[in-house]
Amino acid sequence: MSEHRPRVAIILFNLGGPDAPEAVRPFLENLFLDPAIVRLPKLLRWPLGKFIAARRTKAASENYAILGGKSPLLELTIAQGEALQAALAPEMEARCFVAMRYWHPFAEATAREVKAWGADEAILLPLYPQFSTTTSGSSIDDWKAACAKVGLDLPSKTLCCWHSDEGFARATAALVQASYDKARAELPAEVPLRILFSAHGLPESIVKRGDPYQWQVERSVAAVVGQLDIPGLDHSVCYQSRVTPQKWIGPSTEEALEHAAKEKVAVLVCPIAFVSEHSETLVELDVEYQELAHKLGIPGYFRVPAQNSDAGFIGALAGLVRRVRAGNRTLCSFAGGRQCPKQHGDCPHARARNAA
Numbered sequence: 001m002s003e004h005r006p007r008v009a010i011i012l013f014n015l016g017g018p019d020a021p022e023a024v025r026p027f028l029e030n031l032f033l034d035p036a037i038v039r040l041p042k043l044l045r046w047p048l049g050k051f052i053a054a055r056r057t058k059a060a061s062e063n064y065a066i067l068g069g070k071s072p073l074l075e076l077t078i079a080q081g082e083a084l085q086a087a088l089a090p091e092m093e094a095r096c097f098v099a100m101r102y103w104h105p106f107a108e109a110t111a112r113e114v115k116a117w118g119a120d121e122a123i124l125l126p127l128y129p130q131f132s133t134t135t136s137g138s139s140i141d142d143w144k145a146a147c148a149k150v151g152l153d154l155p156s157k158t159l160c161c162w163h164s165d166e167g168f169a170r171a172t173a174a175l176v177q178a179s180y181d182k183a184r185a186e187l188p189a190e191v192p193l194r195i196l197f198s199a200h201g202l203p204e205s206i207v208k209r210g211d212p213y214q215w216q217v218e219r220s221v222a223a224v225v226g227q228l229d230i231p232g233l234d235h236s237v238c239y240q241s242r243v244t245p246q247k248w249i250g251p252s253t254e255e256a257l258e259h260a261a262k263e264k265v266a267v268l269v270c271p272i273a274f275v276s277e278h279s280e281t282l283v284e285l286d287v288e289y290q291e292l293a294h295k296l297g298i299p300g301y302f303r304v305p306a307q308n309s310d311a312g313f314i315g316a317l318a319g320l321v322r323r324v325r326a327g328n329r330t331l332c333s334f335a336g337g338r339q340c341p342k343q344h345g346d347c348p349h350a351r352a353r354n355a356a
């Protein structure tokens with residue numbers, strides 16, 4: 001008799017991006033109407049969200065135009081899913097599904113697909129190493145609402161925070177090391193090189209209300225640095241992509257570049273909160289900040305590629321899936337935000353969810 005292999009649906013969550021120029025504005029409206037992003041009562045959020053989206057459309061459209069009028073995020077996420085599925089195939093009947101938060105495929109369509117496939121269990125895997133109420137938290141809430149709507153009720157485990165996962169840190173460090181060695185080989189020996197770990201920014205008010213994102217970003221940087229073999233390493237953390245006028249956490253990546261310019265230090269920019277290429281790496285880092293670095297007279301500007309389907313990174317994701325399925329308590333898997341503090345007290349995401 002053949003052994004019963006449970007059907008494991010792995011749901012990969014990401015932010016999503018427009019798939020055509022005309023999708024930019026509705027995509028931005030979805031983003032700014034999310035109560036996790038604009039924290040106001042619905043009556044105020046609607047007009048304000050629509051207004052901010054309208055104002056942002058021109059700048060965002062110009063960025064996506066550089067990428068051929070669309071975001072590459074969906075294709076890259078599908079490729080990650082295919083690679084992860086292949087890595088797990090010898091051990092389990094796993095299938096990866098993608099649910100985007102602000103553009104297709106939305107959670108509801110994905111939940112219907114998971115139901116039609118006949119999954120026995122689900123692993124929810126936000127493709128954000130660090131938990132934020134604005135990203136992973138919003139996606140998981142959205143997923144739960146979609147499941148309720150389509151009548152999908154599966155035993156589920158969530159990989160909410162994997163900021164310090166050893167496999168993730170090792171795979172990321174390997175990419176950083178390769179870029180560092182290449183940059184070092186191109187630079188004159190007397191020019192110092194600094195690694196700038198650049199994470200997506202967040203309004204400071206969200207962090208003050210208990211969002212653990214910034215703390216987890218710092219943990220990720222420490223974990224990656226711990227895996228590097230660079231004597232006398234010079235590194236710092238900074239935050240990019242500020243899109244609203246409120247005060248955001250800092251230092252900003254612009255400030256970090258200005259600082260490097262003053263000290264005549266070359267920079268290697270490493271995106272630390274994104275695991276795929278998209279507009280904020282391919283345009284903001286590769287075009288805008290590179291131009292700024294040249295303008296400021298920085299003696300060298302280099303960038304670490306995002307993980308995408310890097311074999312080491314996919315191996316790390318497979319390890320996370322394996323361990324959360326096995327019920328390893330060192331992973332932070334939350335059921336409605338309740339279990340995490342019991343599993344590892346240093347992860348404050350449940351507190352953040354309650355405070356949000």
Ligand SMILES: C=CC1=C(C)c2cc3[nH]c(cc4nc(cc5[nH]c(cc1n2)c(C)c5CCC(=O)O)C(CCC(=O)O)=C4C)c(C)c3C=C
Nearest residue numbers: 015016017060071073132134135200202243273278279280
């Ligand atoms: C208040 C606004 C925003 C917050 C807070 C925010 C947090 C946040 N976002 C990511 C990752 C991504 N953001 C992406 C695009 C994007 N984000 C915002 C705004 C906020 N993000 C906007 C307006 C946009 C659209 C692009 C633009 O207008 O510049 C993307 C996808 C981009 C793509 O090309 O597909 C990702 C991924 C993180 C990690 C984060 C906080 C933790």
Ligand SMILES: [Fe+2]
Nearest residue numbers: 015200241280
């Ligand atoms: Fe964002």
Ligand SMILES: [Fe+2]
Nearest residue numbers: 332340347349
């Ligand atoms: Fe957690």
